[in-house]
Amino acid sequence: MMEAIAPSTETTIDPVRVFRLLGDETRLRAAVLMHRHGELCVCELTDAIGVSQPKMSRHLGHLRDVGLVATRRSGQWVHYALRPDLPAWLGDALAALTGEPPFADDSTRLRSAMARHRDQCEQ
Amino acid sequence: MMEAIAPSTETTIDPVRVFRLLGDETRLRAAVLMHRHGELCVCELTDAIGVSQPKMSRHLGHLRDVGLVATRRSGQWVHYALRPDLPAWLGDALAALTGEPPFADDSTRLRSAMARHRDQCEQ
DNA sequence: TCAGTATATATGGATATACGCATACATGCC
């Protein structure tokens, strides 16, 4: 299947690739959190989802490699956000999952994490 | 993650499972064809997508095992269709992919396959 | 019953994927 990164309204990523990427629990949960809350720091995602740091970093790396997320370093902290030009169907799907388990709980835990990290990984 | 089959408006299938399932090219292409054309016979899917019969059967089996499709045997022929009570976001995603490659080509080839199979695997 | 056809499943093998743990790399402060 053809795969091209086109600088247009929507990023063209192989849909099979997208489905496969999000077919992992950690990655799907991270994607839903980013969709709902916007740009997030690795440490916040790690805490909210409750996985080890290397595991989260590795998974975020996968999302980055495929072009699903954009990153920004701020001192020691790296922030990840879904690219705004992703296909609409993907955004809609992530939005639809927001209120379901375990994504809703992740969101709650994220708010705690954000409060704890407030003065450290500033937004 | 909790997985339950609830006889309600929408089937509750673990979204991670869904994404993972559709993260395979053959299965995603089959799902899009079924979404667009409705109930299809294994032979039609096999021809349209251009894979071997055992391969198609295996993949359809995966979809069946998870509860994404319903099957109906008609003599020698087995028809598969997406369950109507799938989550809306999934239907929307499949619909959005319909006009893209390679799904559009699959659809064209399916029409030929349906014409060829008309008198055999009757609908 | 037997032969033909459609479909599902078994088998062995190759490849992909995920993980924990360790560590390399990046940044900031004293």
Place this chain on the structure above:
DNA sequence: GGCATGTATGCGTATATCCATATATACTGA
């Protein structure tokens, strides 16, 4: 520069996933 902290990556291992090929199973008609 040394130390602390956040993040990314290496490494070995276990498991999952996919495939081609062969064959079992199901159905039909003569």
